[in-house]
Amino acid sequence: MADVARLAGVSSQTVSRVSNGYAGVNEETRQQVLAAMKELGYRPNSAARALKRGEFRTIGVITFTLSTTGNVRTLEAIATSAAAEGYAVTLLPVAVPTQDEVRGAFSRLEELAVDAVIVIMEVHLLDAATVTLPPHVQVVVVDSDAGSHYTVVDTDQSGGTRTAVQHLLDLGHLTVWHLAGPEDSFAAQRRADAWHGALTDAGRPAPPVVRGDWSAESGYRAGLELAAQEDCTAVFAANDQMALGLLRALHERGRRVPEDVSVIGFDDIPEASSFLPPLTTLHQDFAEVGRLCVQAVLRKMRRDGPQRGTTLVPTRLVLRDSTAPPPGGGAGEV
Amino acid sequence: MADVARLAGVSSQTVSRVSNGYAGVNEETRQQVLAAMKELGYRPNSAARALKRGEFRTIGVITFTLSTTGNVRTLEAIATSAAAEGYAVTLLPVAVPTQDEVRGAFSRLEELAVDAVIVIMEVHLLDAATVTLPPHVQVVVVDSDAGSHYTVVDTDQSGGTRTAVQHLLDLGHLTVWHLAGPEDSFAAQRRADAWHGALTDAGRPAPPVVRGDWSAESGYRAGLELAAQEDCTAVFAANDQMALGLLRALHERGRRVPEDVSVIGFDDIPEASSFLPPLTTLHQDFAEVGRLCVQAVLRKMRRDGPQRGTTLVPTRLVLRDSTAPPPGGGAGEV
DNA sequence: GTGGCTGATGTTTGCGTAAACATCGGCGGT
């Protein structure tokens, strides 16, 4: 910077002013400084800048494996939104969802250059790990019900699920089975609860829950069980991947979709429209979730707006070919 | 830090020594300092540290959309490997693969706190954008043939493709059609070239290339074309997602897989085993690619080892149910 | 005992930047 100042014949402070787009610099001087910067290939040192300003303009994102579409898409949206706000995003992967690993990620975080953190995981693991967050680091959480303790942004799991169940009931199915996600996922739990609630509200019996782990393979295994249930005519899968496995299992067992069994998924991954048959599912607006996360965390940093509470992003039902009235037409109900 | 020093009754330099795990500190003193740190909740300021040391211990990763499995898995592996080496990973998303956007990402990078960059995209876009990288920032590239100009780490596209083609020829197919990826992807181009080379080497005719854009939807559209080709008994899809769409198109047109048409994919995404039928494909070791990227970039930073050149990671053929001898048994060939 | 050495610790300094304050020339109002 001193070199630039010398070359431009000004003081380093003026260089600083130009580089920060400060007002009150003569246009002529400004051009000289810019020219000098270019000639010397000057680029501001972000470490020094951060040191002086006391902030890094960086947001940390903590998440488990990036193997679920939702996390990835959310992360991508966060990165994009953050970039638009002039913030960088630092990734803090947690290999295994154990308390030790989570604690490890947070202790790494302790000496990491971030102003705020967005956590994409069930917050219980976070609390259980008894982490102590740096006091000035703001936190926003996705996939959690901890709205009273943290700022939470999430898809409206409950609303989406009720839409799915209602869609199947409207088609005439007497009840809807549920292929749930893993128990330690808040999203999975929330979907299972809403499914149960929707059935109960409609006065329908709730079949036993079949559980997977989000993977297509687990959906296949669960599907083999469901295929054996004679009275199962409609299944709500907690995500599209498991729905894919379910479709394969049903196909193998000779149960046609949607003629014999209707299947509805959750997420609307890009591939869902290419399943056999194309999958009816609930579209999640991950981009919006990511955007809201960034906004929320920036608002917290600036200390305006609420410090906690939950923001829900609505889902949208995407009708494709995997749902239809039950065998016999379902006229018995409508 | 001064507070800690005061509380522990030592100088700030001793605190620094303890916090950096320096030798030559009396165990007793050390414990006192640690106690003081804990009491005051001291945590080192990474900005000051970076300023003093002249490095950030951060690697930037530039990539297009995280919607392809490969990029995501590579990114994840990079993040994990980097963390193991004590490095953080900063994400630089490029929304659209235009030169302007790429240039934008790099200019953001200019004032970003990174010591090195890993680029996950075709390097032509990078060069075309006439970016000027900060001189001391090291670069490693994935998905590119720029081995003579950059350090490149990539999956062995060519070897994998030849394995796929050979597998189909060995089953007795007279030739293999190719559902290729977009032209601007180096990986897609490389796979297409290798496919053509393998056929030529075997003295087989090369059918016209059908092109998609990696998405399942594009695979479906291409699949409708392929299904109309009476003599098409084997297809090599450049990735699993397109293979998924292809399977759907073939199914819709009444062409059975693998009885009438064999399909082989590339990537081995987790869902591939749940396709209808489960997909034979080439497994890519993304974790290894990511690990090697980090190693390569660190080696460059430390200035030991080669500054350029290409490292290839082998693929592995995963046999499932989507490939079989051609109708008629293929005995005419073997 | 004295010189030289080692290991433990303290002191000084500067990394690159930007806030705070200082300076200085010019301009309008009285």
Next chain:
DNA sequence: ACCGCCGATGTTTACGCAAACATCAGCCAC
């Protein structure tokens, strides 16, 4: 003409840390 003010720029300082150097006590060899 003089005061005061404003806009443009320069000077000083401190951000938190760690390298370099300085100090100092204890110990060994002769």
